[in-house]
Amino acid sequence: MTRRRISFGVECVKKVTIVGGDTRLKKVEQRLMTEGFAVDTVGLYEGDNGNIATSKIVILPVPTTRDGVNVYAPLTGRIIPLSHIEDSVSSDTQVLCCNYTFKKGRCTDYNCLDSYALLNAVPTAEGAIKIAIESTPFTLWGARVLVIGYGRVGKILADRLKGLGCIVTVSARKKTDFALINALNMAKTDTRGLNDTPLDYDIIFNTVDFTVLNNRSLENTKCKCIIDLSSKGGFDLDFAVSKGITAIIAPGLPVKVAPETAGEILAETITQLIIQEG
Numbered sequence: 001m002t003r004r005r006i007s008f009g010v011e012c013v014k015k016v017t018i019v020g021g022d023t024r025l026k027k028v029e030q031r032l033m034t035e036g037f038a039v040d041t042v043g044l045y046e047g048d049n050g051n052i053a054t055s056k057i058v059i060l061p062v063p064t065t066r067d068g069v070n071v072y073a074p075l076t077g078r079i080i081p082l083s084h085i086e087d088s089v090s091s092d093t094q095v096l097c098c099n100y101t102f103k104k105g106r107c108t109d110y111n112c113l114d115s116y117a118l119l120n121a122v123p124t125a126e127g128a129i130k131i132a133i134e135s136t137p138f139t140l141w142g143a144r145v146l147v148i149g150y151g152r153v154g155k156i157l158a159d160r161l162k163g164l165g166c167i168v169t170v171s172a173r174k175k176t177d178f179a180l181i182n183a184l185n186m187a188k189t190d191t192r193g194l195n196d197t198p199l200d201y202d203i204i205f206n207t208v209d210f211t212v213l214n215n216r217s218l219e220n221t222k223c224k225c226i227i228d229l230s231s232k233g234g235f236d237l238d239f240a241v242s243k244g245i246t247a248i249i250a251p252g253l254p255v256k257v258a259p260e261t262a263g264e265i266l267a268e269t270i271t272q273l274i275i276q277e278g
Contacts, residue, residue: 014274015037017040017042017058018041020044020071020072020078021074023259024259024266025061028271035275053090057095063111069082082100089105090104090105094106095108099111110270114152120254120262120265120266122261124253129160129161138202140166145204146171149172149208151207153207157205158184159184194212195216199217204225206227206228206235209230211235213226213234215239219239227250
């Protein structure tokens with residue numbers, strides 16, 4: 001059965017189509033309807049069949065794709081090729097996506113916006129801490145912790161770990177990051193030299209999207225637990241496990257640990273983007 005939801009609270013000037021996605025996109029749908037937009041969906045509900053070609057705004061999920069070929073649609077398993085989106089939108093269509101860029105349309109990657117990514121880092125950090133607590137036989141208080149990377153997630157995570165009484169070291173590459181780490185009274189190290197020094201930590205959190213720890217470092221470390229929050233992986237998981245390390249790959253934590261909050265953050269971000277575009 002085709003789902004078509006339209007709100008007539010105010011004059012509906014623009015039609016929005018949401019393609020794929022998880023419960024976060026349902027929050028977006030609800031929010032836009034309250035704002036008076038006409039909302040269609042494709043691949044968010046079973047049997048929905050919104051028309052992308054007639055939409056002024058197309059909203060894609062977090063992430064927009066996992067395989068680089070199809071839109072991420074975990075709730076329905078619908079096969080929606082990215083090429084179909086490209087073929088269906090016009091040059092003036094507002095396309096909102098995550099970690100992806102379309103050649104056609106006025107494309108905005110909302111994951112690049114601090115207003116979204118910084119808030120989204122909060123449930124990511126809380127989820128990572130939850131995993132660390134459940135995966136270790138000791139308290140985080142007093143634990144020697146390394147946070148690799150001092151981007152949006154790294155900043156929030158390091159702050160939360162310090163607040164829990166961890167002995168926090170942060171690895172970074174920029175002088176400005178080193179200055180901020182110093183100002184916040186945390187230890188620092190250079191990410192580029194991690195494989196040249198002993199990794200003498202109880203827990204390591206990786207937040208960077210490239211291979212940062214080689215097998216030699218994993219073989220020699222005394223670390224009991226490594227948690228990878230990156231989307232591409234920062235070390236060889238199987239090798240780490242073979243060396244007795246509790247190694248965990250944990251992407252996409254916001255919707256897993258705090259789906260309501262994650263949905264509200266995304267809904268607010270997308271609504272503001274659409275309103276700003278006028």
